[in-house]
Amino acid sequence: xxxxxxxxxxxxxxxxxxxxxxxxxxxxxxxxxxxxxxxxxxxxxxxxxxxxxxxxxxxxxxxxxxxxxxxxxxxxxxxxxxxxxxxxxxxxxxxxxxxxxxxxxxxxxxxxxxxxxx
Amino acid sequence: xxxxxxxxxxxxxxxxxxxxxxxxxxxxxxxxxxxxxxxxxxxxxxxxxxxxxxxxxxxxxxxxxxxxxxxxxxxxxxxxxxxxxxxxxxxxxxxxxxxxxxxxxxxxxxxx
Numbered sequence: 001x002x003x004x005x006x007x008x009x010x011x012x013x014x015x016x017x018x019x020x021x022x023x024x025x026x027x028x029x030x031x032x033x034x035x036x037x038x039x040x041x042x043x044x045x046x047x048x049x050x051x052x053x054x055x056x057x058x059x060x061x062x063x064x065x066x067x068x069x070x071x072x073x074x075x076x077x078x079x080x081x082x083x084x085x086x087x088x089x090x091x092x093x094x095x096x097x098x099x100x101x102x103x104x105x106x107x108x109x110x111x112x113x114x115x116x117x118x
Numbered sequence: 119x120x121x122x123x124x125x126x127x128x129x130x131x132x133x134x135x136x137x138x139x140x141x142x143x144x145x146x147x148x149x150x151x152x153x154x155x156x157x158x159x160x161x162x163x164x165x166x167x168x169x170x171x172x173x174x175x176x177x178x179x180x181x182x183x184x185x186x187x188x189x190x191x192x193x194x195x196x197x198x199x200x201x202x203x204x205x206x207x208x209x210x211x212x213x214x215x216x217x218x219x220x221x222x223x224x225x226x227x228x229x230x
Contacts, residue, residue, distance in 0.1 A: 031216050043161070043206065043220040056217065091160060097216065103174065106151045106163035107218065 004110035006092050012116045018080040021113045023092030024073055033107065034067055034077050035091040043091070049075065050097075082117045089114050122209045124221030132229050137194040139224035141207035149210040150183055150190045151218060156203040164192075197228050 153161040167183035
């Protein structure tokens, strides 16, 4: 398996523009998570899905953020309109529910999208 | 809400010295996981601890989960330059919870 695939790797956009980040989880994983990482706040959970259904979006900072998972192999995180304070690295991660108590399994993270809003 | 505190924030060691990072939760955890993130990289899973008082080893790395399941530690023996990176602990609250709360991490620098 190629792992969790995120695109684009880097995104530079102007304030006010719409940004869409994409994620392909590992095949067979039934949980998908979106995290944001900044120096100040560390890794923050934004939203997570189970079997394509959003379970908890309490970490989504504002209505400008939205996430979808139309099928088991694809998810998007959209920011509209973007602001400079949204600049961060956005990670997607996936996991398999049957591994929840297995010592050898955790989340698999993608390589991230580094977003810069100018 | 649940908070996971990690100390120290930074650690600089001479190659060959030992290193320990500590993790404390404000609430009892069901599981705790440890991740390593290399500079410019993404978090990579190391291990998950589930049982109270559990100790697990991976070569030079030793992981412990406290008896009360509210704290954990990662100890590296005889650090190498390949150990450089940020080490994160991440806790799960409920028995069936899939949601991880990450600590801020400990950034390890190894001086050759």
